[in-house]
Amino acid sequence: MDKNFLNDFPILRGKMNGQPLAYLDNGATTQKPESVVRSICGYYGGCNANPHRGVYELSVRATQVYESARKKIANLLNADTREIIFTKNATESLNLVAYSYGLTNLHAGDEILITIAEHHSNLVPWQMVARATGATLNYIYLAADGNLSAQDIATKLTARTKILAVTQISNVLGLINDVKKLAAQAHEVGAIIVVDGAQSVPHIPVDVRDIDADFLAFSGHKMLSPMGIGVLYGKRELLEEMPPFLRGGDMIEYVEEQTTTFAELPQKFEAGTQNVGGAAGLSAAVDYLQSVGFDTVARIERDLTNFAIAELKRLPYVELYGCDAPNKVGIVTFNIRDVHPHDVATILDAQGVAIRAGHHCAQPLMKFLGLNATCRASFYFYNTRRDVERLIEAVQSVRSVMHIA
Ligand SMILES: Cc1ncc(COP(=O)(O)O)c(C=O)c1O
Numbered sequence: 004m005d006k007n008f009l010n011d012f013p014i015l016r017g018k019m020n021g022q023p024l025a026y027l028d029n030g031a032t033t034q035k036p037e038s039v040v041r042s043i044c045g046y047y048g049g050c051n052a053n054p055h056r057g058v059y060e061l062s063v064r065a066t067q068v069y070e071s072a073r074k075k076i077a078n079l080l081n082a083d084t085r086e087i088i089f090t091k092n093a094t095e096s097l098n099l100v101a102y103s104y105g106l107t108n109l110h111a112g113d114e115i116l117i118t119i120a121e122h123h124s125n126l127v128p129w130q131m132v133a134r135a136t137g138a139t140l141n142y143i144y145l146a147a148d149g150n151l152s153a154q155d156i157a158t159k160l161t162a163r164t165k166i167l168a169v170t171q172i173s174n175v176l177g178l179i180n181d182v183k184k185l186a187a188q189a190h191e192v193g194a195i196i197v198v199d200g201a202q203s204v205p206h207i208p209v210d211v212r213d214i215d216a217d218f219l220a221f222s223g224h225k226m227l228s229p230m231g232i233g234v235l236y237g238k239r240e241l242l243e244e245m246p247p248f249l250r251g252g253d254m255i256e257y258v259e260e261q262t263t264t265f266a267e268l269p270q271k272f273e274a275g276t277q278n279v280g281g282a283a284g285l286s287a288a289v290d291y292l293q294s295v296g297f298d299t300v301a302r303i304e305r306d307l308t309n310f311a312i313a314e315l316k317r318l319p320y321v322e323l324y325g326c327d328a329p330n331k332v333g334i335v336t337f338n339i340r341d342v343h344p345h346d347v348a349t350i351l352d353a354q355g356v357a358i359r360a361g362h363h364c365a366q367p368l369m370k371f372l373g374l375n376a377t378c379r380a381s382f383y384f385y386n387t388r389r390d391v392e393r394l395i396e397a398v399q400s401v402r403s404v405m406h407i408a
Contacts, residue, residue, distance in 0.1 A: 008295075009385065011038070013037065014026075015034055015385060019355045020354070020355055023393075024355050025357065025394060027394060028381060029333070029381045031359055031381070033224065034383075034385070035284070036288075036291050038287050038290070039229070039284045039287045043283055045283070049064075050064035052065040054066040055270070068279055068286075069279045071286060073087050073269070075286045076234055080209055080210065081210040081211060081212050082211050086242065088235040088237065088273060089269075090234065090235055092222040092231070093124055093221050094233075095233055096221070097197070100128075101128035103272075106132060109138045110138065113163060113164075114139045114140075114163040114165065115129045115164070115166045116159055116167045116168070117143070117167075118169050120365065121170055122170060122174050122365055123365065126367065129166070142367075143169075144371060149327075150180075160189065160194070166195055171209070172206065173202070173365075173368075174202050174363055174364070175363045175369075176324060176336060177331045177332055177381075178328055178330055178331055179207070183215065197216075197220070200220060201221050202334075203221075204225075204226060205383075218238075218241070220233070222234075223284065226292060227291055228281065228284040228285040232285050235272070243268065247274065253266070253276070254270055254273060254275075301332070303382075303384045304333040306388075307390075308332065308334070311394065311395070314392075314395045318398065322338045323335070323337045333382045334380075336363075337377065341402075346405060350397065350401050351394070354393070354400070355393070358394070359381070360379070361376050363379060
């Protein structure tokens with residue numbers, strides 16, 4: 004019997020539009036357990052100071068909070084602490100790689116390979132790198148089951164490819180890409196692999212050494228911690244060679260009037276005062292997630308996903324996307340015939356069911372699928388079968404609310 008997680012998440016015990024809340028937009032952001040909120044308050048209430056800078060006790064404590072969070076993330080990903088850079092979010096992490104590695108290492112004639120299922124955060128920065136360097140941006144499209152086309156990988160990943168950038172789990176279809184295999188294929192042709200872990204790190208164990216990822220990005224807020232803290236993992240030898248992304252305080256060694264030498268890793272990539280309270284929250288979030296256990300997270304999400312798919316499949320006016328592939332986790336994307344997804348989400352909201360509707364920051368994928376928008380229900384371990392039942396009941400009401408026969 005699983006613990007009643009709702010006891011730890013006051014917001015989930017509350018009401019929305021007069022109804023109990025069924026929060027099913029975890030792909031966008033997750034709710035925060037009390038232990039995370041306490042850790043942030045504890046930091047600001049007990050040891051707030053600018054880390055790394057002061058020699059006084061409070062600053063030493065702030066540094067300890069910040070650096071112990073880094074250690075926790077390094078352990079979570081099986082990385083070295085020097086390879087963990089704190090950023091604002093996954094988007095900033097991916098931009099760091101694009102600006103610092105991409106602009107430095109790519110040239111006209113080189114190719115960047117991404118997938119059509121990328122979130123804009125792992126797509127728009129590569130458009131910028133391609134335009135600035137004269138490199139070409141190519142796409143791996145999807146096979147009929149929603150997975151990456153093996154044929155596209157075989158033909159488009161070539162000696163000209165310098166960067167393969169791919170999401171580990173699609174935020175629209177919920178499909179898991181085999182990034183370990185893709186990393187091996189990329190390395191075989193001399194390319195590096197950038198893994199977007201925004202939807203994977205919160206849900207499955209991720210071991211950057213086992214994957215052999217060159218870079219991996221994720222956001223804290225999608226895994227129980229506050230907004231404004233994210234992570235970039237990078238292989239040490241790559242980070243050492245890269246120029247800083249942002250410049251200013253804390254990332255320097257010596258500054259002369261005209262020149263500067265830079266701090267060692269990871270400070271070289273952490274310019275300015277960092278989000279120490281966010282790091283405290285992220286650290287508590289990792290503790291909480293590990294106390295739940297990734298096995299439990301996977302089991303609950305699999306059960307909810309299968310249940311939701313089976314129930315939605317019984318409704319003849321519901322169209323599901325990417326729901327027949329086995330390598331799927333936590334995300335169910337669908338449309339209701341003749342009803343715009345925004346109307347669906349609004350009708351569900353009136354019944355206390357919060358889902359996402361729109362293009363999910365993946366417009367090229369929507370175009371590839373021939374869609375303008377979809378509805379997306381995304382689960383986390385604190386969701387229950389009752390939440391899914393409420394989703395289904397609300398979906399069943401949509402067509403009559405819209406006066407469609
Ligand atoms: C797959 C994926 N990558 C990147 C991002 C960007 O995350 P953030 O907005 O926290 O930077 C998201 C957010 O939804 C995502 O789902």
